[in-house]
Structure formats: C-alpha cells, structure tokens
Amino acid sequence: MxxxxxxxxxxxxxxxxxxxxxxxxxxxxxxxxxxxxxxxxxxxxxxxxxxxxxxxxxxxxxxxxxxxxxxxxxxxxxxxxxxxxxxxxxxxxxxxxxxxxxxxxxxxxxxxxxxxxxxxxxxxxxxxxxTYRFAPSMRYLRHLMKTGALGTPRHFRSQRFLDWPETSWGWRQYKDKAGAGDLYDMTIHRLDFALDLLGPIQRVCGSVARFAPRVTTPDGKPCEPSNVDDWSCLIGEFANGATGVWEGTTLAKGYNRDGFGHEWAEINGSEGSAVYRLHEPNCLLLGKTGSDLAGIDVPDEFLKAAGSPRDPRQGKPATVFRYDLIWEFISAIVEGRPAVPSFYDGLNAQIIADAVLESHEKRMWIDTPLAAV
Ligand SMILES: NC(=O)c1ccc[n+]([C@@H]2O[C@H](COP(=O)([O-])OP(=O)(O)OC[C@H]3O[C@@H](n4cnc5c(N)ncnc54)[C@H](O)[C@@H]3O)[C@@H](O)[C@H]2O)c1
CATH class of the missing domain: 3.40.50.720 (NAD(P)-binding Rossmann-like Domain)
Known part of the structure; x- marks a missing residue:
C-alpha cells in the first residue's frame, strides 16, 4: 500500500x-x-x-x-x-x-x-x-443529537431547493452517465446526513419526477433531452422509531441565495429542535417547547476539522468548510485509521437512493437494510 x-x-x-x-x-x-x-x-x-x-x-x-x-x-x-x-x-x-x-x-x-x-x-x-457533513452547523447539530441535548429524535426533515437554469446539465442529465439526477446529485448527501445522525433507515417510500427537458446547452446548441429526475422525495422510517422526510429540486424559482440555494436539515427531538442551513453554516437554529427557533453561533471547536490550520473566519462560510474533506482524508492516511465518511457510508446512502427509484417504479415501500460490513 x-x-x-x-x-x-x-x-x-x-x-x-x-x-x-x-x-x-x-x-x-x-x-x-x-x-x-x-x-x-x-x-x-x-x-x-x-x-x-x-x-x-x-x-x-x-x-x-x-x-x-x-x-x-x-x-x-x-x-x-x-x-x-x-x-x-x-x-x-x-x-x-x-x-x-x-x-x-x-x-x-x-x-x-x-x-x-x-x-x-x-x-x-x-x-x-x-461534503456537507463538514459544515460547521451540521457538525454541531450532530454533537447535540449524539449527546442527547435534543432528547429522543422523532423527525428528520431535509429540503434542498436550487434555482438552476433549465439548460443542459451535460453528463449529469443522462442515466447511463449519472445514474440519476437530483436524487444522486443532491438528495444523496441528505440521506447520508440522516444515516449519520439517526442510524439505519428500515424502509422508504419515494418518488422522482422530471420537468425540464434540457434540450439546449448553455451556449444555445441543441442536445439530447434529459432522462433523469430533477425532483426527488421520500419518506422513511428509522430503526430507532424516528420518521424522516426529504425533498430536493433544482427547479425552485427564487431560491438562488448567492448560488448556494436553500438547504434545511432539521431534527425534532422530544426536548428540542435543531436546524442546519447551508447558506448560514456557522449558525444553528435551536428551539424548545413554547419558544421560536432562534439562531446561535456555532462554537469555535466545531468551525473546522480538529487540528486543521484553516482559519474559519476567512472566505465565504458556505464555501470554505468544503476544504476540510481533504484534511479528514489526509489525517486518516497519516494516522493509519479509517476515513469518515467511508465507502461503506457511500454504499449505505446509495442503497437508500436506489430504493427511492425502485419505490417510484413499483409504487410501494422498499426495505433498506444496511450493507454487510
Ligand atoms: N461533493 C460535492 O459536493 C460535489 C460537488 C460537485 C460535484 N461532485 C461530484 O464530483 C464529480 C465530478 O463533478 P464535476 O462537477 O466536477 O464535473 P465536471 O464535469 O465539471 O468535471 C468532470 C471532469 O472529469 C473529466 N472526465 C470525464 N471522464 C473522465 C475519465 N474517465 N477520466 C478522467 N477524467 C474524466 C471531464 O473532462 C471533466 O473535466 C461527480 O461525481 C459529481 O457528482 C460532488
């Protein structure tokens, strides 16, 4: 090696x-x-x-x-x-x-x-x-969840809405090159969040749709129509009893937000709710019974990967946390330990994504056991 x-x-x-x-x-x-x-x-x-x-x-x-x-x-x-x-x-x-x-x-x-x-x-x-596992507010949400601060988790909710042009996506719009559209490009990250935060998902019921034919390239040339989804959704049941709902689309007009779009991933637990948002990744929304969700700054220790020399106050917050992927990969190599998230995590997210396509096709719930280790 x-x-x-x-x-x-x-x-x-x-x-x-x-x-x-x-x-x-x-x-x-x-x-x-x-x-x-x-x-x-x-x-x-x-x-x-x-x-x-x-x-x-x-x-x-x-x-x-x-x-x-x-x-x-x-x-x-x-x-x-x-x-x-x-x-x-x-x-x-x-x-x-x-x-x-x-x-x-x-x-x-x-x-x-x-x-x-x-x-x-x-x-x-x-x-x-x-990538988005590395966002500061996602790291902090995970910490709150795993240390019991939110109580027993009941609901997971994910929205990823982008306002993208309806021109060609290049290789991304063909099933033989991409596998699927929004589902594999965007929703799969949020399936990974859910698995990481709440553990195994036992079964899902999903749906996909394609609205934009994308028969023109951004520079105006004709191209073959897209044959992948540009909207995907699912509901799921976790082994721990919690429920989840996910929706993603690239066709949400008015959701530009400086190109970062709208992303919302939320846990409602028995003691409180917590929300991660991509466009404000250094701030977490928290709420308790009887109060409204309110923003709190993510504590410094969650702003970057442990040990990284990156200055978390430099650059656009919604961009710079992405650099921490490399820190984790190299740390795992240097320290002789597995990287997180691994191919095993990628496999489990893909199993759920595939089940969404199967569920859509068969119009039924699909069981989604974890892969063998
Ligand atoms: N983690 C994230 O947040 C994130 C963000 C964007 C893209 N992606 C993923 O990254 C991958 C690339 O996406 P992208 O947006 O950079 O695409 P891209 O089209 O901009 O770049 C892909 C590059 O690969 C080259 N290429 C094509 N076939 C190749 C081959 N067989 N060998 C070597 N090079 C080849 C192309 O010429 C192109 O330069 C995709 O799997 C995509 O899903 C992940």
Missing part, C-alpha cells in the same frame, strides 16, 4: 480536473502541509494542459488509470462523471492507493458494493466525498 509517512507529504493525484476539483479539492490540498498535489488526469487534453499550469502539477495524463496506478502517487481523488468512478477506484485499490471518491460512488449500489469490497480488501483508506 502507498504510504504516508514520516516527514514525507502524501502525494495526491487528482483524477477529473473539472469543477469540484478546482473548487474544493485543490484549495484543500494547498491548506494541508501533510499533502502535495503531484499528478492530474483528465480526458479533456485542453483542460488538462490548463490545470497543469494553474495547479502547478508536473505529472499529467489523459489516461485516468495511468494516474490511478502511478508509482509517484500515494492517494487519489476521483472527481470524474459518475459512470467512470468504478473502474478508476478498482484500479487504484489494486495498486494500493488510498482513495477519496466523489459521490455518488457509482451508478447503482451493486457497483458501489464492488468498490467498497475492493478498497476494504486492499486495506487502503477509502472516503466518500459527502
């Missing part, structure tokens, strides 16, 4: 040099003195050349597998379209590389099961990029 060690920084290869790598992962690596960006792969030669210069990387290839198995790479970040995650992850695991892979891990839970088993059996660190 590629190591991390001693005084040598972990050599990271980024596979997929598009939007999320530039927005989250490269700034995260730059902030972490224990990591260095060594290599990059992208199938688009023009973008690859541009990123080589912008990111200052010497090893570059249009072949993702070359970087996934490169001797000068210890760890890879897979940030390519969803259909390509599995072969890259399997090659990286076989070569003993630690892997952080973007969500959704694959096109369906069967693919993801194979990825999880490969990474587990290769004994590499594996991590799913469930």
């Amino acid at each position: 590629a190591g991390a060690t001693g005084d040598k920084p972990v050599r990271v290869g980024i596979i997929g040099a598009g939007a999320v790598s530039d927005y989250h992962h490269v700034p995260g690596i730059r902030l972490d003195p224990r990591a260095t960006l060594t290599a990059v792969a992208d199938t688009d030669p023009a973008l690859l050349e541009k990123r080589k210069g912008e990111w200052g990387v010497s090893i570059a290839s249009t072949d993702p597998l070359e970087i996934a198995t490169h001797p000068e790479v210890d760890a890879v970040i897979i940030a390519t379209p969803n259909f390509s995650h599995k072969p890259i992850a399997l090659a990286a695991a076989a070569a003993g590389k630690h892997i952080m892979c973007e969500k959704p891990l694959g096109l369906n839970a069967t693919e993801v099961q194979t990825m999880y088993e490969a990474a587990r059996d290769a004994k590499v660190v594996h991590m799913t990029a469930f």
